[in-house]
Amino acid sequence: MRAAFIRALSRAAEKDSRIMLITGDLGYRYLEPFAEKFPDRYLNIGVAEANLVTVAAGLATTGFIPFVYSIATFASMRAFEQIRNDVSLQNLNVKIVGIGAGFAYTKAGPTHHSVEDIALIRTLPNITVIAPVDTNQAYSATIAAAKHRGPVYLRLGRNPESGVFAKPPPFTIGKGTVISGGKDMAILATGTTVGLAHEIAGKISGVVKSPTIAVFPSIVPLDHALLRTLVRGHRIWVTVEEHRQSGGFGTAVGEWLLTQTGKIPRLVKAGARDAHSQLSAEHKELMKEAGLTTGDVARRIRATLRSQRR
Incomplete structure (x- = not known):
C-alpha cells in the first residue's frame, strides 16, 4: 500500500x-x-x-x-x-x-x-x-x-493478498461498495480484512449460505445510504476490522444502528480483544491471540444465530 x-x-x-x-x-x-x-x-x-x-x-x-x-x-x-x-x-x-x-x-x-x-x-x-x-x-x-x-x-495496512479491485476504482469519500451480494447476513469489512471476510463467509456456509460482503473504506463519514440498504434482508451484521472492538469501525456502525427505528440486525463486532498483548510474532499468531481468526468469528456468529432462534 x-x-x-x-x-x-x-x-x-x-x-x-x-x-x-x-x-x-x-x-x-x-x-x-x-x-x-x-x-x-x-x-x-x-x-x-x-x-x-x-x-x-x-x-x-x-x-x-x-x-x-x-x-x-x-x-x-x-x-x-x-x-x-x-x-x-x-x-x-x-x-x-x-x-x-x-x-x-x-x-x-x-x-x-x-x-x-x-x-x-x-x-x-x-x-x-x-x-x-x-x-x-x-x-x-x-x-x-x-x-x-x-x-x-x-x-x-499491509496487504499481502492481491487486490479486491483489479485496477484503481473510483473513490468517493463517504461511500462503500457491495462486492458480493447475498442475503440473511451481511459482513461489513474495512481496511485489509476483506480476505478474512471471505474466509468467514466460507466457514459459516453451512448455516448462512450466501452472506453479503460489503467494504467500507470510509469510516468517517460512513455510507449511511448503503447501511440502510443492508438493513433490508439481513438479520445479522458482522463488522470486521484489524482494530480493537472498542471505539472502531464496528462501534461506529453500532452507533448508527442505535439511531434507527423498526427491526434492526443483530451486530457482531469482529475486532481485536480489548486486552493488551505482550506478543511479538508473525501476523497469523497475533490475529489468533486477538481472537480474530476465522474460527473465532464463526463461533460468535453461530452463537448469535442460536440466540435469535430462542
Missing part, C-alpha cells in the same frame, strides 16, 4: 504544486521517488511526530497541502494533542498518513501495533477517516484525500 500511496501522491503533486510530503525519518525506500522528483516539497523532520503535525499545520495555514507520513501508532497517538489542537480545532487541510496499521508491524511488538487509532481519531470533529481495502483502492483514496478540503487520516 505504501508504494501505491507514493505513486498516487506523486501524480497528485504533478498537478498541484501545493502538495508536500513530511516524514519522521522513515520510509526511504518508498519515499525516495517523491523526494527526488519534488525536493523542495519534501521534508524529513526526524523522529518527532508531534512536531511533524505542528509543522504541517503551519504549512497548511499558508496554503500548502501537507501529507504527514509516519507509523500509525505514532502518527495517531504520540501526536494526538497536536492533531486535536493544531489540525482538528483549526480545521486545517492536513493529511495524516498512518502506515502499518493493525498488526502489520508484527515482530516490532505491541508498541507498534496500531489497534486503537480509529477510536482516537474519529472522536475529533472535522477529520475524515479512510482505511483502503487493497493497494488499488489505496491509490484512489490518496488522490481523493489530496482533493478533499479538510483534515484526513489515511490508514494504510
Whole structure:
C-alpha cells in the first residue's frame, strides 16, 4: 500500500504544486521517488511526530497541502494533542498518513501495533477517516484525500493478498461498495480484512449460505445510504476490522444502528480483544491471540444465530 500511496501522491503533486510530503525519518525506500522528483516539497523532520503535525499545520495555514507520513501508532497517538489542537480545532487541510496499521508491524511488538487509532481519531470533529481495502483502492483514496478540503487520516495496512479491485476504482469519500451480494447476513469489512471476510463467509456456509460482503473504506463519514440498504434482508451484521472492538469501525456502525427505528440486525463486532498483548510474532499468531481468526468469528456468529432462534 505504501508504494501505491507514493505513486498516487506523486501524480497528485504533478498537478498541484501545493502538495508536500513530511516524514519522521522513515520510509526511504518508498519515499525516495517523491523526494527526488519534488525536493523542495519534501521534508524529513526526524523522529518527532508531534512536531511533524505542528509543522504541517503551519504549512497548511499558508496554503500548502501537507501529507504527514509516519507509523500509525505514532502518527495517531504520540501526536494526538497536536492533531486535536493544531489540525482538528483549526480545521486545517492536513493529511495524516498512518502506515502499518493493525498488526502489520508484527515482530516490532505491541508498541507498534496500531489497534486503537480509529477510536482516537474519529472522536475529533472535522477529520475524515479512510482505511483502503487493497493497494488499488489505496491509490484512489490518496488522490481523493489530496482533493478533499479538510483534515484526513489515511490508514494504510499491509496487504499481502492481491487486490479486491483489479485496477484503481473510483473513490468517493463517504461511500462503500457491495462486492458480493447475498442475503440473511451481511459482513461489513474495512481496511485489509476483506480476505478474512471471505474466509468467514466460507466457514459459516453451512448455516448462512450466501452472506453479503460489503467494504467500507470510509469510516468517517460512513455510507449511511448503503447501511440502510443492508438493513433490508439481513438479520445479522458482522463488522470486521484489524482494530480493537472498542471505539472502531464496528462501534461506529453500532452507533448508527442505535439511531434507527423498526427491526434492526443483530451486530457482531469482529475486532481485536480489548486486552493488551505482550506478543511479538508473525501476523497469523497475533490475529489468533486477538481472537480474530476465522474460527473465532464463526463461533460468535453461530452463537448469535442460536440466540435469535430462542
